Every structure is written in structure tokens, then in C-alpha cells.
Amino acid sequence: MLGPNLFTNYGEAVAIILFGIGFSNLLLQKNLIKKIIGLNIMDTAVYLYLAEKGYIAGRAAPIVTNGVQDAAAYINPVPSGLVLTGIVVSVSVTAIMLSLTMRLYRRYHTLDLDEISLRLKKEGL
Template identity: 80%
Template sequence: MGSNLIVNYGEAVAMILFVIGFANLLLQNNLIKKIIGLNIMDSAVYLFLAEKGYIVGRTVPIVVNGVQSVEAYINPIPAGLVLTGIVVSVSVSALMLSLTIRLYRRYHTLNLDEIAALLQKEGL
């Protein structure tokens, strides 16, 4: 088990990053820190996909000097999936940040507990 961990160190790092991001997302009280945690989780997933998509000894799937055998190239689909994920995560981050800005302008705090207390005071 230990030797596999050393060979697949990219995946191990991705898992650790994912857990760090998830803990941030759940345990932090500050909204901005929650968003940062979600972004760390995103990055861990991209790292995992990119690490899984690469095969040692093969090159990028770009045709130079004629087409070689299928064995010479890696599959570009994991990279495409990572691209999709990056675009969606940019959109989601922008959306969450703008919602956070609106919350801050309404309540003048980013702490979730304080916001909840203010909401209770308003009777919501």
C-alpha cells in the first residue's frame, strides 16, 4: 500500500487538497473563506483528472510530421473535462462572490452566525 502511495503521489496530493478544501467549506464561518475552500476543492478535482489522464511515455495529441500509431498519444478527453470544470468554477465563483457582496451590503458582516442572528432578529 505504501509503495502505491509513492507511485501515485499526484492522486494522494489531490485527495489531501480536496479534504482541506472540504474542511474549509464546512468549518469556516467567513463566507469568503468558504468560497476559497470550494475553489481549493475544484483545484483538487482538476489535479486528479489531469494526473489520471496522463500516461507516461505518450505525447500530446497534436499531429506533427504525420499521424503516428494510436499508442503514441494520450486521450484528450480528461483535459477537455478539466477545461469544462475550470469554466464552470469561474462562473460559480463569480456568482457566489457577487451574492456575498450583496449580503455584505445588506448586513455589513461576512460572518454566517452574525447574519443568522440578524435574520432571527428580523423574524425570518
């Protein structure tokens, strides 16, 4: 069942646990701001997971130094690029979530999503 590499891949394991924490925050928290924090934890965990993929022990960051262009000198650049793209996505999504939250707060003066649904039902729109 359990494979051989759980403790060698401790970085990935930590990322997974963080992902779970963020995921459960997103599901369980009632407060919208806390949900958004959970979302950010989740995204960051995925980036940690990705960054772990690129690492090769004892090699340098992928910026050509002193003209050395040997594949054995640098770590894998692809995951770094993917993380960069991912970060922009998570910034955008966070901004949208925050602005949605602000609109709801201005209207209903609460951050509790269930409370907001109940008030909506009361408004009977």
C-alpha cells in the same frame, strides 16, 4: 486494507489531500470569502485528480504534430476535455457565490455566515 499503489499514485494522493483541505475549509470557515477559497481549492483538486488520469509516461500532449497519428504517441485526451468543461463550471459557480456574498455584505456589513443568520433572526422577517 491499504492497496499497493499509494506511493506510485502520489499525484492522486496529493489531489485527495487538497480536496480534503478545500472540503474542510468549506465546512469550517466562518468567513464567506474563505469558504469560497476552500471551494476553489476543492474544485482545483478534482481537476488535478482528473489530469493525473490522462497522463501516460513519456508521451506528448494530444495535438497532432508532424502528422503522427499513432495512439502510442499521445496521452489520453479525454480527461483534458473534462477538465476544460469542469473549469467553466467552477468559474460560473464562483461568480455566483461572490455575488451572493456581496449582496449579503452590503446588507449586513459582515462576512460571517452565523452572524448573518443571527441578524436575520433579529430582523424577524
